[in-house]
Amino acid sequence: MNEDIKATAGNTYVIETNDLTYYYGKHLAVDHVNLKIKAGTIYGFLGRNGAGKSSTIKMLLGFMKPLAGSCSVLGCDSQQLTPEVRQRIGYVTEGHRLFKWMKIGQLEKFQKAFFPGLWNDQLFDEMLAYFELSKKQKIKQLSNGQRAQVSLALTIAPNPELLIMDDPTLGLDVAIRRQFLEGMIQLIQKQGRTILFSSHILSDVERVADHIGVMASGVLRADCTMSAFREGIKKYRFEIEGGIPKDIDLPGLLHTQHNDDCLELVLVNQGASVIETFMHDHGIKKYQEVALNLEDQFIEYTQKTKRPKLFSWEGAL
């Protein structure tokens, strides 16, 4: 065991950031992000375009330097990732940028040279067969989806301890996305793997992630288990008889919407007692909980119309 591997022993966090901050000129892209990901976690990193996901990932891999704060991966400072530590991290680049002039077989040989003793030929061949790709195909002749598949096979073949994927399903059609995710699930089934993947596609995240982080305008606004997020955001519809109450001020209120006889409130992490008190105070008799899927919850949580009171458990779970 080399020194770098020893350095991670006893460190339960595979990825750790402390007040990670980055500016693009005057624009604050990543705002004091504190992210901690434990070994064995499948972490879905959510956020809209420009939320700061890719910048965070690039700082984690040492491609960008934080302007404040620090980050470490596998116990090693991101700015000083040694070749030995890099060997333990699989990275799927945004847009699957591979060398277009190469054939798949050439790319395999190139990639394999950097993982002596770790490369799994059988796994790579199996993945190519599964995706119906041939080693003789040139990268430049592949579609986006096929490049994504090659990218995934190249990343998974050396059995990395940590897999970081930057929007891996971006631009892929539904069928290819499903294949890609199945490939990923195959990997997940192997014990002890940690995966961090960013995505816009909520159904993908819901399918595979057990933890999620939600970035909005550079801020990590939620960092919790998937179930905590699903249970945390709720929408209620109230039937109003005597006019819409003005200046509603409830703890955890995200949004309000209303018409003449109906009021909808989206609340974060609030129990029934808050609703009951609200109804009692405003003489409301009927209400119902509106079912939200993850996409609805994500949009409610990240849209900019009104800054909500933050999760009481934000950054803690």
Next chain:
Amino acid sequence: MKFFVLVKNEMRENMIPAMLCMAVTLGFGTAITKSGINSKWQWGRLGLDPEINISALLDDVMGFVFSCAIGFAIFMAIKQFILPTANRTWSFLLHRSVSKYQILCSKITACLLLVMITLGLPWSYLCWLGLSAKLPTTGYTYIHGCCFIGIAFLLYLAMAIIAVSQARWVGTRLFPIIVLSLVSLLFAGVTTTIVVTSLILSTIILVIDLFTQFSFREFK
């Protein structure tokens, strides 16, 4: 081993253009030299001094090789440092189990080897051709031509620095070109020793600058 893989990869990527450049340099260079050899007797008949004219002819060949070298240097700098930024392949390349300095070093080594193969070999052959036909080809002519090829390599380094640099001030970005221009100015009317020394010194300066810029560079 990993470094060798990186160098091989860089060389393989640029092999076809390099071979084309070599073919052009060798083909046209040989044609120019041979036409000079064939017309050697004609100058004598016209009452011109064949030695002087043939010497001028070799300057032409050298000038042609220099043009090819400049073109190849610009091509390599664009291919190795500007296109990866445009194609966004830096992150794939940099996430290797080697240090990023080894990656940079592999690019420079590959370019140097390709320059030697593509331009150094044809120039050596052309000088040998001149010598074997008893043209006034001297060791100085050969070294002079090699220095021209060296200048082209400096241009490659300068362009690489400009591509890698994140400096906003134009002057900072253009520093390598300033060094290059000063070296080129030195080239006129000084001894071969000074030229070779200045080439070596400027190569060292530019390589150090390139490594420094590369260490500060962010790959967004």
